[in-house]
Structure formats: C-alpha cells, structure tokens
Amino acid sequence: MPADLLATPDLLRSVFRRHAAGVAVITARGDTGPVGFTATSLASVSAEPPLLSFGVGTGSSSWPAIAAADHVGVHILGEHQQQLAATFARSGADRFAPPTAWREGPEGVPVLDGVPAWLVGRVVTRVPAGDHRIVIAEVMHGDATGTGRPLLYHQGRFNRLRD
Numbered sequence: 001m002p003a004d005l006l007a008t009p010d011l012l013r014s015v016f017r018r019h020a021a022g023v024a025v026i027t028a029r030g031d032t033g034p035v036g037f038t039a040t041s042l043a044s045v046s047a048e049p050p051l052l053s054f055g056v057g058t059g060s061s062s063w064p065a066i067a068a069a070d071h072v073g074v075h076i077l078g079e080h081q082q083q084l085a086a087t088f089a090r091s092g093a094d095r096f097a098p099p100t101a102w103r104e105g106p107e108g109v110p111v112l113d114g115v116p117a118w119l120v121g122r123v124v125t126r127v128p129a130g131d132h133r134i135v136i137a138e139v140m141h142g143d144a145t146g147t148g149r150p151l152l153y154h155q156g157r158f159n160r161l162r163d
Contacts, residue, residue, distance in 0.1 A: 030065030078148025
C-alpha cells in the first residue's frame with residue numbers, strides 16, 4: 001500500500017476536514033471562573049436516558065475544569081455566531097470577556113446568550129481516547145427556543161448552511 005494512504009494524524013485531519021459538522025461551545029465552571037471551548041464532536045448518544053457526548057483534548061486549557069466538573073453546558077451555535085465560535089476556538093483568548101454575552105445557568109454552568117439551543121448535562125463518565133477524553137453527560141436542563149440556522153465547520157472554516 002502506498003505510504004500516503006497509511007493512517008496518520010494528518011490523514012485523519014484531512015478526511016475530517018471534508019466532513020461538515022455542527023458547531024457547539026462546551027462550557028463549565030472552573031476553579032478560577034468559567035471555561036469553554038469550541039467543539040465539532042458533539043453527538044446525541046441516547047434518548048432514554050437523554051445522553052450526549054463530546055471530545056476534549058487533554059492538552060487543552062479547558063480540560064482541567066472539564067475533568068473536575070460535575071456539570072457542563074452545551075451550546076448549539078447559529079450561523080450568526082462565527083466570531084463567537086472563533087473566540088472559543090482561539091488559544092489564550094479571554095473567552096468570556098465582552099462581547100461574549102453569558103449568564104450563570106442551572107447547576108452554576110455558564111450559559112451563552114443568543115444561541116439557537118443549549119443544554120446542561122451531568123457528567124456521567126470520561127472515557128480515555130488517545131490524546132482526548134470522550135465526555136458523556138446526562139441532559140438535565142435545556143432550551144431549544146432560540147432562533148437561527150446552524151453554524152457548520154467544513155474545510156477548516158466556519159460556514160453557513162445553504163438551501
């Protein structure tokens with residue numbers, strides 16, 4: 001088999017750049033304040049009980065808080081929130097400073113304003129997966145009444161859904 005077809009981290013990244021994914025921001029309350037990061041690995045796991053999952057890198061600045069958190073917030077971003085997605089994806093950014101609008105939500109979890117939908121979940125487990133952990137959380141609270149079309153991530157950029 002040609003060397004360029006063998007599995008490598010670059011191959012995996014290249015293939016998944018071609019996979020359009022919804023954009024979410026995961027938040028938690030940390031010891032020194034709120035933390036959060038942009039995620040494209042969000043998945044529905046089960047309806048009964050209502051479970052969701054997402055991946056987080058163990059080298060990320062948010063990992064220590066996510067590792068210790070009892071509850072996490074999950075925010076589905078709208079196409080009008082490309083800048084918010086970029087802020088939460090940028091290393092070293094003060095993600096909760098203005099213009100980010102947020103409030104303390106259920107279970108003390110930071111909840112972002114203006115999103116199409118959000119959930120707060122109780123962390124059930126964290127599963128080791130290479131240099132990441134897959135976090136599984138049981139949904140406890142949420143609101144799906146926000147407006148806007150979803151923001152997508154494709155080919156390394158945030159994109160709008162086209163009809």
